[in-house]
Amino acid sequence: MVRPVPTFHDVCAAARRIEPFVHRTPVVRSTTIDGELDAEVYFKCENFQKVGAFKARGATHAVLMLDDTAARRGVITHSSGNHGAALAFAAGRREIPCTVVMPDDAPSVKVEAVRGYGADVVFCKQSDREMTCDRVIEATGMTLIHSYEDPHVVAGQGTAALELMEEVEDLDLVIAPLGGGGLLSGTALAVKGIRSDTAVYGAEPESVDDAYRSLACGKRQPAPRDPRSWADGLLTRLGELAFEVLRANGVQVVTVSEEQILLATLTVLQRMKLVVEPSGATVLAALRRMGKAVRGKRVGAIFSGGNTDFRWLDDPVLRALR
Amino acid sequence: MVRPVPTFHDVCAAARRIEPFVHRTPVVRSTTIDGELDAEVYFKCENFQKVGAFKARGATHAVLMLDDTAARRGVITHSSGNHGAALAFAAGRREIPCTVVMPDDAPSVKVEAVRGYGADVVFCKQSDREMTCDRVIEATGMTLIHSYEDPHVVAGQGTAALELMEEVEDLDLVIAPLGGGGLLSGTALAVKGIRSDTAVYGAEPESVDDAYRSLACGKRQPAPRDPRSWADGLLTRLGELAFEVLRANGVQVVTVSEEQILLATLTVLQRMKLVVEPSGATVLAALRRMGKAVRGKRVGAIFSGGNTDFRWLDDPVLRALR
Numbered sequence: 001m002v003r004p005v006p007t008f009h010d011v012c013a014a015a016r017r018i019e020p021f022v023h024r025t026p027v028v029r030s031t032t033i034d035g036e037l038d039a040e041v042y043f044k045c046e047n048f049q050k051v052g053a054f055k056a057r058g059a060t061h062a063v064l065m066l067d068d069t070a071a072r073r074g075v076i077t078h079s080s081g082n083h084g085a086a087l088a089f090a091a092g093r094r095e096i097p098c099t100v101v102m103p104d105d106a107p108s109v110k111v112e113a114v115r116g117y118g119a120d121v122v123f124c125k126q127s128d129r130e131m132t133c134d135r136v137i138e139a140t141g142m143t144l145i146h147s148y149e150d151p152h153v154v155a156g157q158g159t160a161a162l163e164l165m166e167e168v169e170d171l172d173l174v175i176a177p178l179g180g181g182g183l184l185s186g187t188a189l190a191v192k193g194i195r196s197d198t199a200v201y202g203a204e205p206e207s208v209d210d211a212y213r214s215l216a217c218g219k220r221q222p223a224p225r226d227p228r229s230w231a232d233g234l235l236t237r238l239g240e241l242a243f244e245v246l247r248a249n250g251v252q253v254v255t256v257s258e259e260q261i262l263l264a265t266l267t268v269l270q271r272m273k274l275v276v277e278p279s280g281a282t283v284l285a286a287l288r289r290m291g292k293a294v295r296g297k298r299v300g301a302i303f304s305g306g307n308t309d310f311r312w313l314d315d316p317v318l319r320a321l322r
Numbered sequence: 323m324v325r326p327v328p329t330f331h332d333v334c335a336a337a338r339r340i341e342p343f344v345h346r347t348p349v350v351r352s353t354t355i356d357g358e359l360d361a362e363v364y365f366k367c368e369n370f371q372k373v374g375a376f377k378a379r380g381a382t383h384a385v386l387m388l389d390d391t392a393a394r395r396g397v398i399t400h401s402s403g404n405h406g407a408a409l410a411f412a413a414g415r416r417e418i419p420c421t422v423v424m425p426d427d428a429p430s431v432k433v434e435a436v437r438g439y440g441a442d443v444v445f446c447k448q449s450d451r452e453m454t455c456d457r458v459i460e461a462t463g464m465t466l467i468h469s470y471e472d473p474h475v476v477a478g479q480g481t482a483a484l485e486l487m488e489e490v491e492d493l494d495l496v497i498a499p500l501g502g503g504g505l506l507s508g509t510a511l512a513v514k515g516i517r518s519d520t521a522v523y524g525a526e527p528e529s530v531d532d533a534y535r536s537l538a539c540g541k542r543q544p545a546p547r548d549p550r551s552w553a554d555g556l557l558t559r560l561g562e563l564a565f566e567v568l569r570a571n572g573v574q575v576v577t578v579s580e581e582q583i584l585l586a587t588l589t590v591l592q593r594m595k596l597v598v599e600p601s602g603a604t605v606l607a608a609l610r611r612m613g614k615a616v617r618g619k620r621v622g623a624i625f626s627g628g629n630t631d632f633r634w635l636d637d638p639v640l641r642a643l644r
Contacts, residue, residue, distance in 0.1 A: 274596065311644075322633075
């Protein structure tokens with residue numbers, strides 16, 4: 001699979017294309033967190049984005065980039081998370097067909113969300129999802145929109161950081177959550193394109209630290225089998241495209257423990273009064289872990305999304321603190 | 323107890339005085355809620371206010387209105403909720419002593435919040451709180467700052483609606499939560515002072531509907547004994563001062579059930595990605611209940627605060643929906 005690597009200009013072009021369809025999300029600060037970290041932290045609130053996550057950006061961009069013939073045939077993806085809902089939303093806005101392949105045991109809330117945007121849902125075993133996509137594509141001619149191995153998606157995801165860099169000048173570093181790497185690689189393109197001195201970091205759960213290991217040794221490493229984390233949006237293995245972009249831009253990875261993720265998610269909820277899913281709160285967990293490295297700095301951090309069932313509030317670690 | 327009734331001009335003056343100390347909170351909208359209600363709803367986010375609630379406004383104003391002699395002696399109040407923390411915050415900003423009388427069984431989180439702002443906490447039985455205040459006042463000369471029977475407090479609370487009316491023109495109606503009536507009476511003064519055609523509503527839990535009954539019969543009615551509601555900030559009986567202001571301004575009351583309060587709080591959390599305490603979410607519950615009366619209207623609604631321990635998420639009504 002050879003795909004062109006997206007550039008800073010692709011991110012800028014994506015921003016112009018998707019502007020009518022997505023929110024320019026607010027950037028917020030917290031006196032408490034600034035005080036705790038002894039830094040100026042600017043949080044980009046993609047939890048307020050359409051469909052509740054940055055994924056609306058990449059999916060919208062990929063759908064807009066289809067030529068009319070391909071668009072008429074529609075789009076397909078496999079996702080039990082935010083990307084599926086985002087693609088359904090984007091296809092709905094262009095009024096083209098959309099199929100989302102979901103695992104048999106997907107929560108009914110998520111299934112209904114995708115259907116609510118007008119997409120069809122096809123169920124299969126988790127292990128059969130690619131085969132199921134291929135079968136539908138053969139029958140319909142739909143275009144697969146992968147959630148991160150797609151340059152148009154990556155360029156779209158980068159628009160969140162682009163807005164943040166435009167709004168807040170002279171950031172010393174920008175941090176985004178890291179799973180498949182679509183958001184972080186788009187972020188790296190946007191940040192480095194505007195200010196090459198700004199450092200870019202990814203926040204990754206310790207339990208799925210393949211990106212950390214991959215960048216450390218210079219070769220893409222396998223992810224652990226059946227990984228578990230409260231940051232369920234970050235269980236994905238780092239993609240090939242993202243690996244290339246992150247390496248080329250000197251992106252560093254900070255890993256965070258489950259307890260750190262839980263505490264950060266609770267801080268955002270209790271102190272900032274914002275619903276951010278655990279995957280998104282990893283950026284705060286990572287900044288806390290970085291300690292001295294962020295002191296006195298101007299920091300941008302991307303709260304990637306806000307879709308959660310709040311089961312993490314029941315974790316014994318947090319029960320004791322509420 | 324004869325107290326002057328505050329006016330629109332008092333609210334405007336309060337806004338100028340407290341401006342350096344409190345946040346001008348954002349006003350947000352939700353496509354989902356606008357669609358559901360077939361209205362334009364502008365939510366004033368006092369959950370993002372200092373100390374997490376509008377109470378910072380009234381307490382700050384009351385503290386700023388003290389002359390230097392009184393200020394040096396300090397301030398006192400009895401409160402297990404947001405007003406206690408707000409007074410501690412306000413006193414801390416003016417660097418004057420503050421004592422908060424709290425019930426023996428107050429949650430330690432709330433006690434620590436008050437102490438965190440630098441105030442002293444005195445514990446007593448809930449039924450002894452006024453006597454305890456009197457005793458401390460006798461010994462120290464502190465000034466009692468009541469949470470709603472105080473014209474400076476009421477004028478301060480009205481500044482939230484003032485900002486909302488300035489930012490969003492031509493609102494057809496404005497709704498605020500209704501407990502003791504401090505926020506709602508301040509709101510009525512601000513709204514009617516700017517646009518006399520704008521209707522003002524209060525949202526009150528069915529289980530503590532003394533304000534509804536009081537305004538219906540024109541005489542202040544007793545509250546139920548030992549009332550219970552998830553909207554724990556609204557368990558207070560309507561105050562005398564508020565009763566006068568609400569009556570004079572033709573304010574109407576909409577009561578809401580516990581189930582409606584829970585569902586509204588969950589909608590705000592899940593769809594708007596905002597933490598608003600059940601007391602604050604009563605405004606959405608009431609708008610839903612009003613149905614046709616809000617259709618096609620431009621509506622202002624005050625999310626009064628965001629301080630909650632999330633125990634309401636465990637209610638069986640919501641367990642089934644998460």
